[in-house]
Amino acid sequence: MRVQELIRDIPDFPKPGxxxxxxxxxxAHPEAFDEVIMAMSGLIQMQGVNKILGVESxxxxxxxxVAQALGLPFIPVRKPGKLPADTIxxxxxxxxxxxALEIHTDALEAGDRVAIVDDLLATGxxxxxxxxxxxxxxxxxxxxxxxxxxxxxxGREKLAPRPVYSLIQRS
Amino acid sequence: MRVQELIRDIPDFPKPGxxxxxxxxxxAHPEAFDEVIMAMSGLIQMQGVNKILGVESxxxxxxxxVAQALGLPFIPVRKPGKLPADTIxxxxxxxxxxxALEIHTDALEAGDRVAIVDDLLATGxxxxxxxxxxxxxxxxxxxxxxxxxxxxxxGREKLAPRPVYSLIQRS
Numbered sequence: 001m002r003v004q005e006l007i008r009d010i011p012d013f014p015k016p017g018x019x020x021x022x023x024x025x026x027x028a029h030p031e032a033f034d035e036v037i038m039a040m041s042g043l044i045q046m047q048g049v050n051k052i053l054g055v056e057s058x059x060x061x062x063x064x065x066v067a068q069a070l071g072l073p074f075i076p077v078r079k080p081g082k083l084p085a086d087t088i089x090x091x092x093x094x095x096x097x098x099x100a101l102e103i104h105t106d107a108l109e110a111g112d113r114v115a116i117v118d119d120l121l122a123t124g125x126x127x128x129x130x131x132x133x134x135x136x137x138x139x140x141x142x143x144x145x146x147x148x149x150x151x152x153x154x155g156r157e158k159l160a161p162r163p164v165y166s167l168i169q170r171s
Numbered sequence: 172m173r174v175q176e177l178i179r180d181i182p183d184f185p186k187p188g189x190x191x192x193x194x195x196x197x198x199a200h201p202e203a204f205d206e207v208i209m210a211m212s213g214l215i216q217m218q219g220v221n222k223i224l225g226v227e228s229x230x231x232x233x234x235x236x237v238a239q240a241l242g243l244p245f246i247p248v249r250k251p252g253k254l255p256a257d258t259i260x261x262x263x264x265x266x267x268x269x270x271a272l273e274i275h276t277d278a279l280e281a282g283d284r285v286a287i288v289d290d291l292l293a294t295g296x297x298x299x300x301x302x303x304x305x306x307x308x309x310x311x312x313x314x315x316x317x318x319x320x321x322x323x324x325x326g327r328e329k330l331a332p333r334p335v336y337s338l339i340q341r342s
Contacts, residue, residue: 010255020255028244060231073199084181084191
């Protein structure tokens, strides 16, 4: 079965009017999940990055296997108060309100080239914040990589000029 | 470097008096992370399980690569309101207050044998709740597998008689 056919549309989640792309059937299908991890890893390998970053929580499901496949360090970015050592924080705005992300201050060094991996690119707000965390440490975003891109929501433009790669594009 | 030496003790996190085992240096060390995933996968392979379950968020970092290594489905268990399709919920008590976990109702079938993977076994409350979610669906917990077990906190007893495997034991 093609990966595309495993993505399940859930109407009115998390709120009325939103059609949510449920990726859990892909996770439950080992061949499909492996295809996704291998495709992401192949794209990233061409970018010459030296670290893989994943944003809590679904970014962990894709980022950790990609890091393992490439033999690269995996760096978690988390919601405030979750990472135990010294952190730096970045804030970002959501449709209603604001949120923040943190990274350990010793996770990146100036000159690192990082790939950020996530399941879905929608408006791009969360990953754009993660990019700012990376760049604030003097590191470079070599690639942002997504299983699904919802093209109509402008995430690619929000992340520009950082490189955006996606495996499945939907309008 | 041995995996044990990469675990970093952070005093007074998340609150005064707690010595927190920070596993992020293991994630940042590809050979060590690979050793952990391979050791977990080897233990699980002996248990004849057919699905791997990970609890949000750090359980995702270990569970997804283990599932990929074994070619088994990965099932996420999440905090309430995060999983988009129909869910069942289980509540559990913490030191102060209560929390809850959810699983998709179609994630497990009666007769499934599940391994639950997480980074750390402390008091075992969260994983015991995940076990009840599995058992409530008529499935069986074939193994619970942890990178680190804090033996003095009684998690193994809390999870009994379910099988508990850990790679690194600390008092």
